Amino acid sequence: MPRLNNETDLEYKHRVIDIKSESFCAAKWYNATIWLGSGMTTSCHHPLPHKVSVEEVAANPKALHNTPKKKAERAQMQTGERPAGCEYCWKIEDIGRDNISDRVYKTVIYEDKDLDYAYNLAADKDVDLQTLEIAFDRTCNFACSYCNPAFSSTWVNDINRNGAYTGLVSDGRNHFTHAHDSSQLYRFGETNPYVEAFFKWWESDLHRSLKELRLTGGEPLMSGDTWKLLDWFQTHDTDMRFAMNSNLGAKDDLIDRMVDASHRIKHFHLYTSNEATGLQAEYIRDGMIWDDWANNVEKVLANGNVEGFHMMCTINALCLSKLHVFLDILLQWKQEYGADYPTFTLNILRFPSFQSPLVLPDELRTQFRYRIQAWLDANGSNEFLHQMERNQLQRLIDYLDIVKTPHMGAAEQSVLQQDFRQFYTQYDQRRGKNFTKTFPELAEWYNSI
Numbered sequence: 427m428p429r430l431n432n433e434t435d436l437e438y439k440h441r442v443i444d445i446k447s448e449s450f451c452a453a454k455w456y457n458a459t460i461w462l463g464s465g466m467t468t469s470c471h472h473p474l475p476h477k478v479s480v481e482e483v484a485a486n487p488k489a490l491h492n493t494p495k496k497k498a499e500r501a502q503m504q505t506g507e508r509p510a511g512c513e514y515c516w517k518i519e520d521i522g523r524d525n526i527s528d529r530v531y532k533t534v535i536y537e538d539k540d541l542d543y544a545y546n547l548a549a550d551k552d553v554d555l556q557t558l559e560i561a562f563d564r565t566c567n568f569a570c571s572y573c574n575p576a577f578s579s580t581w582v583n584d585i586n587r588n589g590a591y592t593g594l595v596s597d598g599r600n601h602f603t604h605a606h607d608s609s610q611l612y613r614f615g616e617t618n619p620y621v622e623a624f625f626k627w628w629e630s631d632l633h634r635s636l637k638e639l640r641l642t643g644g645e646p647l648m649s650g651d652t653w654k655l656l657d658w659f660q661t662h663d664t665d666m667r668f669a670m671n672s673n674l675g676a677k678d679d680l681i682d683r684m685v686d687a688s689h690r691i692k693h694f695h696l697y698t699s700n701e702a703t704g705l706q707a708e709y710i711r712d713g714m715i716w717d718d719w720a721n722n723v724e725k726v727l728a729n730g731n732v733e734g735f736h737m738m739c740t741i742n743a744l745c746l747s748k749l750h751v752f753l754d755i756l757l758q759w760k761q762e763y764g765a766d767y768p769t770f771t772l773n774i775l776r777f778p779s780f781q782s783p784l785v786l787p788d789e790l791r792t793q794f795r796y797r798i799q800a801w802l803d804a805n806g807s808n809e810f811l812h813q814m815e816r817n818q819l820q821r822l823i824d825y826l827d828i829v830k831t832p833h834m835g836a837a838e839q840s841v842l843q844q845d846f847r848q849f850y851t852q853y854d855q856r857r858g859k860n861f862t863k864t865f866p867e868l869a870e871w872y873n874s875i
């Protein structure tokens with residue numbers, strides 16, 4: 427077991443990590459996110475992604491993860507130096523000596539013997555992954571307001587047809603001004619050498635070393651490579667945890683095929699996203715048809731072989747007024763299918779910052795906070811809620827109460843509000859939507875911006 431009985435995070439860190447070095451983190455060796463459409467990778471979600479050499483993967487598929495950059499950073503971590511790209515962790519640790527950063531949580535999931543192996547391995551050697559998130563391509567039938575063309579081909583169509591969104595001051599990274607062609611280097615039907623390398627590595631070693639594989643997108647159900655992978659699972663017995671992010675808005679035959687495939691996967695987890703209901707959900711997650719989505723959730727819950735079903739709620743400015751209605755629906759599903767079906771997380775949107783809850787004026791934010799508080803007061807002791815879910819609700823309530831200023835790196839609130847108006851005015855025109863009709867409670871404020 428990675429952690430001894432009752433061992434605290436700090437005790438674990440002292441016993442296992444600190445004796446290696448002051449900067450050791452197993453994610454550099456055993457974890458990766460790889461975007462095969464763009465040939466980019468990173469170790470965890472914090473360091474910025476970097477490019478994988480197409481020549482190197484042609485000669486050695488393991489170079490998809492074992493890049494010269496990661497190898498150099500492993501060498502740094504073996505000697506206690508801090509790779510600059512991991513500053514997220516260093517900042518947290520520098521607040522106080524005993525502060526626990528993500529590198530502890532990203533390390534504790536692996537066996538001690540594997541950590542020793544990584545620590546002692548010559549830094550120029552390749553390692554096989556144990557936990558991996560991959561995206562084959564960005565094909566997606568949705569174009570959610572908080573997404574962008576790097577992750578959705580439908581978003582690309584919006585930009586290619588209508589041009590850049592204009593007048594956005596706080597979108598420093600220009601998410602909405604171009605088609606992000608570098609996110610999809612190979613066209614549909616073209617051979618993608620990164621995908622080829624992935625399947626080569628999968629066949630040779632990866633299917634044995636991986637303990638967890640998570641497939642993301644785009645919408646994975648729309649990628650032929652997903653089905654190639656699922657075919658593998660149909661004919662091989664494995665203890666690997668296989669998770670998929672899906673918007674659950676794909677055509678019926680694809681949903682049925684996934685439900686069918688789930689029966690031949692031992693540990694299948696499905697993650698889907700939503701945070702609103704009806705027309706409001708369809709507005710935020712453009713492309714969704716609420717009734718179809720809700721039916722698909724029920725189809726998977728009733729007929730699929732899912733070890734876990736997880737609802738990822740992206741908490742943005744538009745969902746707060748009716749979040750309690752969505753929570754009621756989640757609770758109904760839990761009561762029908764069990765406390766884990768679904769579980770939910772409330773992920774507070776930070777970027778694009780003009781869509782974050784902090785764009786709302788105090789009086790609206792307070793009003794919506796009271797509604798969420800009232801829901802928690804009424805349902806907090808419900809046996810189908812997990813403590814983690816109660817904590818997430820309380821965290822959101824506290825956030826809406828206390829955090830008044832935008833996040834570091836975000837513009838001030840008045841600028842965000844201008845961008846909010848700019849963006850949704852153009853979004854309405856391009857997508858045939860109507861903000862004030864869809865969100866009547868926000869209309870007066872919206873018209874005053």
Ligand code: SF4
Binds near residue numbers: 451471472511514515
């Ligand atoms: S040190 Fe922190 S930022 Fe770097 S890979 Fe580990 S968890 Fe991620």
